[in-house]
Amino acid sequence: MTATGATPTIVLVGHGMVGQRFLEALAERGLTATHRVVVLCEEPRPAYDRVALTSYFSGKTPEDLSMTDMAFIEKEGIELYVGDPAETIDRESRKVTARSGLVVDYDVLVLATGSYPFVPPVPNKDAEGCFVYRTIEDLLAIEEYAKAKATTGAVVGGGLLGLEAAGALKGLGLNAHIVEFAPRLMPVQVDEGGGAALLRTIADMGLSVHTGVGTQEIVTDDSGAVTGMKLSDGSELATDMVVFSAGVRPRDQLARDSGLTVGERGGITVDEQCRTVSDPHVFAIGECALAADGRVYGLVAPGYEQAETAAATIAADEASFTGADLSTKLKLLGVDVASFGDAHGATDDCLDVVYSDSRSGLYKKLVIGRDGELLGGILVGDADAYGTLRALTGSVPPVSPEQLVLPAGSGGGAQLGPSALPDEAVICSCHNVSKGTIRGAVTDHQCTTVPEVKKCTKAGTGCGSCVKVLGQLVNAELEASGVEVDKGLCGCFSQTREELYEIVLALRINKYQDVLDRYGREGARGGDGCEICKPAVGSIIASLAPTIGASGYVLDGDQAALQDSNDHFLANLQKNGSYSIVPRIPGGEITPEKLIVIGEVARDFGLYTKITGGQRIDMFGARVEQLPLIWARLVDAGFESGHAYGKALRTVKSCVGQTWCRYGVQDSVRMAIDLELRYRGLRSPHKLKSAVSGCQRECAEAQSKDFGVIATANGWNLYVAGNGGATPRHADLLAQDLSDAELIRLIDRFLMFYIRTADRLERTSTWLERIPGGLDHVRDVVVDDSLGICEELESLMAAHVANYRDEWAETINDPEKLSRFVSFVNAPDTPDPVVGFVPERDQIKPDLPLLTIGTRPLEGSAQR
Amino acid sequence: MTLAPETTTLKVQLRVDDAADDWFPVCDISALMPGRGVAALLPDGRQAALFQDRAGRLYAIDNRDPFTGAAVLSRGLIGSHQGRPFVASPLLKQRFELESGRCLDDDAVTVATYEIRTA
Structure with a gap:
């Protein structure tokens, strides 16, 4: 193919995602070393992730979207001309002329010009706007x-x-x-x-x-x-x-102008090697190409495959592109939508298995062939199973299709892990990476992390929809090949939190230093521990206090030194060094007298007040030495700690329930108060939130809580492992139509099982997703007592309930503890001058002119 | 109660002026809880965070957290990293070596340290 004895030249017209993949494929085959490679790119920037274009509006910059590693371009000696599109092709003399006047002789020309948006020919379609x-x-x-x-x-x-x-x-x-x-x-x-x-x-x-x-x-x-x-x-x-x-059309004008054959409805006609049918020196790949199967592919994965095919053909390897899988998984406006295989059931004799719940926007359809093989499907609203299902396409799934479409928690649903997949199953369809290749990356190439496997195999670097399955596979393979994955809590302990819990409980150890000196890593024994394991072990000791013979008061003795700063001062540290205070308001029910006390305290100490999301009142801006004075008044008026500072039960919200509401079917307020008083002060791996709704209208939002209760005509439904926040998760139904006693017994067991087995700072939602067996396993353990531990779980909770004491009442009656509540050890009556406030909307806010590293300018601060 | 009086009345002192041999008395040693810190107000208005580790060794660094400007380092948890003691800021959790003041999470940041002794 060499033109005139000089280095043969490959010219790529168009630098989009497929063009970039083509360059990488050339480099992988060593063609960049033997060829001059010239790229003419029309857009003002090199290849970027067009699939993720919309993420620009969620904060990604154009730079974040870039897919072009300039170091790669330079290293491979690729000549990249940005903002300089090809304008004419002279196929006779094999020359391309760019807009700038640049003329390049080519031996191989590859067109990757992509497509243009189709604008319907309606009047005023080009108007401003x-x-x-x-x-x-x-x-x-x-x-x-x-x-x-x-x-x-x-x-x-x-x-x-x-x-x-x-x-x-x-x-x-x-x-x-x-x-x-x-x-x-x-x-x-x-x-x-x-x-x-x-x-x-x-x-x-x-x-x-x-x-x-x-x-x-x-x-x-x-x-x-x-x-x-x-x-x-x-x-x-x-x-x-x-x-x-309204869709795209192949950008084939340049090809038309140079006399290359194009399809009736557009697209440069190519053969199975992606070579144009008109000219053996010219290839076309991606959305501008009309493939040998008569289709124009508008997805990136087939485009990548075409890029590979063209590069392999140029390198004289055997490759062909005969058609591609049109499977897609997307998150559109936060809604999962996926379709794969024969999604519309075009195969003869195929049957559909459908689960549809339009109330929650769920729709799942599997297309099953005559012999029970999975042919394709559509998932809307929940496409978690996409990676596994797509890979199973063409085979008979190991469980029945109806189990595959039923939602988790319905009792019938089955979660198929990636271990069920055969080695030839394609995990990453963007880069056509099979499960076997991914396993090979771990076993043969010594990759030990997902990023390493991504780099080695390219899996997960396209649309990213397979990354979750990829992570599961990598971990499973690592464990199978005996690679040590350090799951230790921190640099001081090689055990997980769960293992430390078992050690503390079984051996009744109630001192952190004993745990560290006997069970810590070699170099950590006898030392000071660290900021990770001290609060974690402190929390375990507090959760088990009555059972292991520790004080139930977190500031007692050695326990005081373990507590995170907030627990140590029984208040929430805010950004300027002041604290906020949240008294418990069980169930969100409060008398006018108590409201007045909160108002008076906040007024007298000049605190900023705000209603929280958990139906309580937060008072901000207290200096450390004011905390005991404020709490003396609150305790006197019958308040107790709300544990807003602790990894502990926070609130049990409630709606007003049957007592007042015309829809209510149970007394949700009473139940919320009972639950909040039962579990108050319970230390756990992370904070715990709860709510009780008096009817199915769910005004208390119980399904977004760690444990949520919804009234039914016959009793209570218990939902678990919900979450709001950054990663919202709807709670799963654990059990239905429970009596008061049944409900409380089940929550006792559930919470104690969570406290026993969760990782540090792992909310119930992530815990449930992580533990093997998920919801079904938890239900087996806490409802059916499959492990025979329910009696123990209940007695641990009973001990907690019996031993609860209010931390703040305890503290204000202990002069030794009170002496810690000072700004300065050598000047107990002097307030910290750094804590300052300025007015805002008739209240105060922190005076903070200082969020850079440097000296804090105190001038102009309103001291208080 | 036959403890020697000098052991119960040991005073913690900070050297506030590097040039002069100027030791500023802060508090009784009993005011320090192993594993936690206290703050001290110095004569010139600066604030120091004083710590005692499990072995009874004393450390003092500037109390101001350079990442937030708040005077809170004395309220952090201490630990050891590769055998060297540190305190983790209670606000954004950056760790500072107690001996050198060096921030373990940002090479560009260091807080002042003070010489500390009991007498």
């Missing part, structure tokens, strides 16, 4: 216009990208509309049932969806700017901007 959604530059323009001129935006197209675009508009603060011509959203990927589940969830998020209508005209004002759009049903939609996201 009309955009497409394809490049970083498009996003920058949309953002600028939305911020300056728009309050409402409409997206034309309800496919993948359309939903992403609509989510982006909503994120920019606009009222977002989606206009889709098909009768459902994502018509290509999901069927009618999946579309309905998706529609409900998307509509619940506040997006307006118009399906089954087409766009007929863009309406503009006198200045030519968008004001609305006319729809095919005769209605008009007022909008300030329009984003077209």
Whole structure:
């Protein structure tokens, strides 16, 4: 193929994701060493992650999205011309001319020009305020216009990208509309049932969806700017901007101009080696190519495979691209959507197994073949099983299909781990990496972490949807090959928290130093421990205090030195060194007299007050020496510690329940108070939150709590392992229609089992996801007593309940403990001058002119 | 109660001026709890954080947490890292070596240290 004796030249036109993958494939085959490689890139920046384009609106910068390692480009000697597209190709003399006038002779030309957004030919489609959604530059323009001129935006197209675009508009603060011509959203990927589940969830998020209508005209004002759009049903939609996201078309103009054959509906016609049918020196890959199977692939994984094929062909390896899997998994606007294999059931004699719960936006369909083999499926709302199911496609699953679609916690659902997969199962479809290859990375290439395996195999570096399965596989393989994975709590202990708990309980050790000196790592024995293991062991000792003969008071004796700073001062340290105070308000029920006391205390000490999310009142801005004075008044008025500072039970929220509410079926307030008083002061691996709702309307949000209780006509339903916060998780139903006594007994067991087996700082939600067997295992243990430990769990809790004492009442009656509550050991009456406040909205806030490393300027601070 | 009086009245002292042999008395040794710290106000308005480890060794560093500006290092938990004692800030958990003042989590940051003794 060499032209004139000089170094043979490969010219790549287009530097998108597929182009970049092609360059990597050239380098892997050593072609960058033997060839001159020239890249002509039209966009002003080199290849970036177009799949993750929308993450720009959630804070990713264009730099974060970049997929181009400039060190790689340099090392491989690749000549990359950015912002300089190819304009003409002279196939006769094998020359490409770029816009800048640069002329490059080629031996091999590879076209990876991608696609362009399709804009339907409606009147005024180019008006001011009309955009497409394809490049970083498009996003920058949309953002600028939305911020300056728009309050409402409409997206034309309800496919993948359309939903992403609509989510982006909503994120920019606009009222977002989606206009889709098909009768459902994502018509290509999901069927009618999946579309309905998706529609409900998307509509619940506040997006307006118009399906089954087409766009007929863009309406503009006198200045030519968008004001609305006319729809095919005769209605008009007022909008300030329009984003077209109605699909893409292959960008094949350059090929057409140079006389290469293109398909009837576009796309440069190539053979199975990705070589154009017209010219053996020219290849086409990615979205601009019309593959040998007659399809244009718009997904990145097939594009990558084409890039590999072209590179292998150029290197004279055998490779072919005969078609690709169209499986996709996406998180659209926070909703999981996945489809794989024969999602629409096109195979003869196939049958569907469907689970549909439109109330929670769940839809799962598996397509099963004549002999029970899995052919494909659609998952909406929960696509956790995607990685495993896709890899099982083509084989008969080890459990029945109905078990695979039932949700976890329903009693019938089965979670199939990656261990069930055969070695040839494809885990990463973006890079076509099989389970066997991943196992090989661990066993043959000594990779011991997920990042190393990613680097070695490229698995998980495409769309990322397989990373969870990848992590499970790597860990399983490491354990199987006997590699030591250090699961120790910290540098001082090689044991996990669970193992330390068992040691403390079995041997009745009640001193941290004994645990460290006898069971710590070699070099740590006799030392001071560290900030990780001291509070962790302190918490175990506190949880088991009455049973192991330790004081139940966390500031007693040696225990005091173990407590985290907040527990040590029984208050929450805030950013300027002052503290906040949260008295317990069980169930959120409080008398007017007590409210007045809180008001008076806050007023007298000048504290900032705020209602918390857990139905309590937080008072901020107390200096350390004020804490005992404040608590003397609170204890006197009947308050006790709310443990807001501890890894302990925080609150049990409640709705007003049957007593007042016309819908209530049980007395939720009384139950919440009972639960809060029962479990108050219970030290645990992390904080514990709870709530009780008086009916199924769930006003107390119990399903977002570590343990949540919802009233039924027959008693109580207990939900466990819910969470709000950064990683929300709906709680799972553990048991139904429980009596008061049954409910309390089950919670006793559940909490003590969690305290016994969780890792340090592991909330119930992550704990339940981690422990082998998950919810089913926990149910076996705490409901069916499969381990025979329920009696012990109950007696541990009974001991805690019997021994509870209020920490603050204890402290204010102990002069020795009170002496610690000073700013300065040598000047007990002097307040810390660094703690200052300034007014804001009729209250105080910390005076903090100082968030850089350097000397703190005290001037101008309002001292108090 | 036959303890020698000098052992019960040992005073913790800080050297507040490197040049002069100027030792500032802070408190009785009994005010320090092994594993925890206390804060002291120095004559010039600076604040020191004083610690005693399990073996009874004493350390003193500046009380101000350079990452937040709050005077809270005395309220952190102490531990040892590769045999060297440190305190973890109770706010954002950066660790500072008690002997050198060096921050173990950010090479660019160091807090002042004070000589400390009992007498």
